[in-house]
Amino acid sequence: MARGMVQTSGVSPMTRQPRQRHARWLDGTVRAVVGLCVAAVVGVFCWIVGDLLLVGVPELSWGFLVEAPIDSGRSGGIAPILVSTLAILAVCLGVSLPLGTSAALLLSELAATDVRLVRVVRRSLDVLAGVPSIVFGLFGNAFFCVALGLGFSILSGGLTLACMVLPILIRATEEGLRSVPSDYRHAAAALGITRTRTIWKVLLPAALPGLVVGLVLGIGRAVAETAALIFTSGYVARIPTSLLDSGRSLSLHIYDLSMNVAGGEPKAYASALVLLMLLLGLISMALSISDRWLSRRMVHT
Amino acid sequence: MTAPSKLAPSVREERTGRAPLLDAPAAIRVESLNVRYGQKAALRDVSLTLREGAITAMVGPSGCGKSSFLATLNRLSDLIPGCRVDGSIRFRDRDVRARETDVLDLRRRVGMIFQKPNPFPMSVRQNIALALSERRRLSRSEIDEIVEHVLQRVGLWDELRGRLDASALALSGGQQQRLCIARALALEPEVLLMDEPCSALDPLASATVEDLILELSEACTVVVVTHNLAQARRISDDLAFFWVRDDAGVLIESGSTRALFRAPRHELTRDYLSGIRG
Numbered sequence: 292m293a294r295g296m297v298q299t300s301g302v303s304p305m306t307r308q309p310r311q312r313h314a315r316w317l318d319g320t321v322r323a324v325v326g327l328c329v330a331a332v333v334g335v336f337c338w339i340v341g342d343l344l345l346v347g348v349p350e351l352s353w354g355f356l357v358e359a360p361i362d363s364g365r366s367g368g369i370a371p372i373l374v375s376t377l378a379i380l381a382v383c384l385g386v387s388l389p390l391g392t393s394a395a396l397l398l399s400e401l402a403a404t405d406v407r408l409v410r411v412v413r414r415s416l417d418v419l420a421g422v423p424s425i426v427f428g429l430f431g432n433a434f435f436c437v438a439l440g441l442g443f444s445i446l447s448g449g450l451t452l453a454c455m456v457l458p459i460l461i462r463a464t465e466e467g468l469r470s471v472p473s474d475y476r477h478a479a480a481a482l483g484i485t486r487t488r489t490i491w492k493v494l495l496p497a498a499l500p501g502l503v504v505g506l507v508l509g510i511g512r513a514v515a516e517t518a519a520l521i522f523t524s525g526y527v528a529r530i531p532t533s534l535l536d537s538g539r540s541l542s543l544h545i546y547d548l549s550m551n552v553a554g555g556e557p558k559a560y561a562s563a564l565v566l567l568m569l570l571l572g573l574i575s576m577a578l579s580i581s582d583r584w585l586s587r588r589m590v591h592t
Numbered sequence: 593m594t595a596p597s598k599l600a601p602s603v604r605e606e607r608t609g610r611a612p613l614l615d616a617p618a619a620i621r622v623e624s625l626n627v628r629y630g631q632k633a634a635l636r637d638v639s640l641t642l643r644e645g646a647i648t649a650m651v652g653p654s655g656c657g658k659s660s661f662l663a664t665l666n667r668l669s670d671l672i673p674g675c676r677v678d679g680s681i682r683f684r685d686r687d688v689r690a691r692e693t694d695v696l697d698l699r700r701r702v703g704m705i706f707q708k709p710n711p712f713p714m715s716v717r718q719n720i721a722l723a724l725s726e727r728r729r730l731s732r733s734e735i736d737e738i739v740e741h742v743l744q745r746v747g748l749w750d751e752l753r754g755r756l757d758a759s760a761l762a763l764s765g766g767q768q769q770r771l772c773i774a775r776a777l778a779l780e781p782e783v784l785l786m787d788e789p790c791s792a793l794d795p796l797a798s799a800t801v802e803d804l805i806l807e808l809s810e811a812c813t814v815v816v817v818t819h820n821l822a823q824a825r826r827i828s829d830d831l832a833f834f835w836v837r838d839d840a841g842v843l844i845e846s847g848s849t850r851a852l853f854r855a856p857r858h859e860l861t862r863d864y865l866s867g868i869r870g
Contacts, residue, residue, distance in 0.1 A: 482723035483700035
C-alpha cells in the first residue's frame with residue numbers, strides 16, 4: 292500500500308529511490324509488528340486452552356459429569372453444579388429475554404416521539420452495563436434475598452444475573468431493530484397493518500441477528516459470573532429440588548476449588564473445561580437456530 | 593378540472609380505448625393543503641381534485657413536495673416525526689385528517705407503492721397474505737386463491753407459480769415491484785398512490801410496470817408521481833405540475849394531460865413540459 296502510493300505520486304526520479312527503500316522498510320516493519328500482535332493474542336489463547344486441556348482432560352470422564360462432588364470437590368463429579376448452573380441460566384434468560392426485547396422495542400419503535408425518555412433510558416442502560424458485577428451481587432442480596440425474602444436461592448441468583456445481562460441484551464436488540472430498513476415499516480403502514488403485527492411479523496424477525504448477538508453476549512456474561520452469585524445463589528453443592536434452593540454455579544465451583552480447597556486444582560481445571568464446552572455449545576446452538584431460521588426467509592432458492 | 597372534449601384522444605386513450613368520464617366525481621379532493629417539516633415548509637396552499645377512475649400524474653423538479661403530497665393522502669405522513677399537515681383532504685365522503693378516521697382502514701383503501709420495491713423478507717405468498725389476514729381469518733385455500741388472482745393481474749403468476757414459497761428478496765427488481773403492487777391489490781384498494789414506481793427499474797421492467805398501471809386504472813383511481821415526462825404523457829389522463837417557490841412546493845397548474853401539453857396556461861408549465869426548464 293505504502294509502496295504503491297509512492298510510485299503513483301509524481302515524485303522526481305532523483306528522490307524516488309531512497310523514498311522507495313524507506314517505504315519498503317516501513318512496510319516490512321508494520322507487517323512484523325502486526326504479526327507479532329496477532330501471535331501474542333493467538334498465543335495467549337492457545338496457552339490457556341492448552342493448559343486447560345493438559346490438566347483437565349485426564350480428569351474428564353462420564354462419571355465427572357454425573358456424580359456428586361466428594362470431599363469438597365477433590366474427587367467425585369460436578370452433576371449438582373451443572374444442574375444449578377443451567378437452572379440459574381434458565382431463570383436469567385427466561386426473565387431477561389422478554390424484558391429486554393420489550394425494552395428494546397420501546398426504545399426503537401414506540402418512543403420515537405419522546406426523545407428525552409429514550410435518552411434517559413439509554414444513558415442509564417450504559418451506566419448499568421459498566422457497573423462491576425460485585426455491585427450487582429450486593430444489590431441482588433439486599434433486594435432479592437433479603438427484601439423479597441427469596442434467600443440464597445437459584446431464583447435470587449438468576450434474577451440478579453438477569454439485571455446484569457439486561458443492558459447488554461437491550462442495547463444489542465435495539466441496534467438490531469434500528470438496522471431494519473424503514474422501508475419495511477413504511478410498507479407495513481401503507482398496507483394498513485397494525486403496529487403490533489408489524490413488530491411481530493416483520494421487525495422482530497428482521498432484527499433477529501441483533502437479538503442473537505445480545506443473547507450470545509448475555510449467555511457469556513451470565514455463565515462466567517462468579518462475584519454476583521456468591522451473595523445471591525449461594526454455594527451449596529447439592530442438586531437443587533426447587534428454584535428456592537441454594538445452588539452453586541460452575542464458575543463459583545472453579546473459584547472455590549482453586550482458592551479454598553487444597554488439592555482441588557485438577558478438578559478445577561476439568562470444571563473450567565466443562566464450562567468452556569458448555570459456553571461453546573450454547574453459543575453455537577443459538578447461532579445455528581437463528582441461521583436456520585434466517586435462511587428460510589432470506590436465502591435465494 | 594374540465595377538459596375540452598374536441599381535442600384529439602390522448603395517448604392513454606389511444607392505448608386503452610378508454611377514458612374516464614369528463615364529469616367523473618372526485619375520488620379525493622384536497623383543499624388549501626400545507627405541509628411543514630419542523631420549521632421548513634414542504635407544500636404551500638395546494639388544492640387539487642383527483643377524478644374517480646383517472647390516472648393523475650404529478651410532475652415537477654425534485655424537492656417540490658410531490659411525495660409529501662402523496663404521503664398526506666393515506667396519512668403516511670403521520671409516521672414522519674415533525675411533519676405537520678393543515679388543510680382539508682376528503683376521500684369520497686370522509687375527512688382523511690379527522691381524528692376519528694380509522695387510519696388502518698384508510699390505508700387499505702388508499703394503497704401505496706414506493707419508489708424502491710420494498711417486499712418483506714419473507715416468501716412471496718406471505719408477502720401477500722400478511723396484510724390480508726389482518727382483518728379476518730382466511731383459510732389457506734382462500735389465501736391461495738387471492739394470491740393467484742393478484743399475481744395474475746400483475747403478470748407474475750406464470751413466472752412465480754412454482755416459487756410461491758421462495759423468498760421475495762430473491763426476485764429481480766421489476767418482479768419485486770410488481771409483487772408490491774400485487775400485495776396492495778390484494779386489499780382491493782379504491783385509490784393507488786405510486787411514488788415514482790418505475791425509477792428504480794431498468795427500462796424493460798419499467799415498461800412492464802407502466803402497462804400494468806394502465807390496466808390497474810380499470811379498477812381504481814391511480815395517482816403516480818414521475819420524473820419521466822414522456823411517461824406522464826403516455827399514461828395519464830390528468831396532470832398536476834408542481835414547482836418550488838420561496839423554498840416550498842406549490843402547485844402551479846393542473847388539468848387534463850392533453851390540455852396541459854397542448855396549451856399550458858403558465859409559462860413555467862410550458863417551459864418545463866417542453867424541456868426548457870427543470
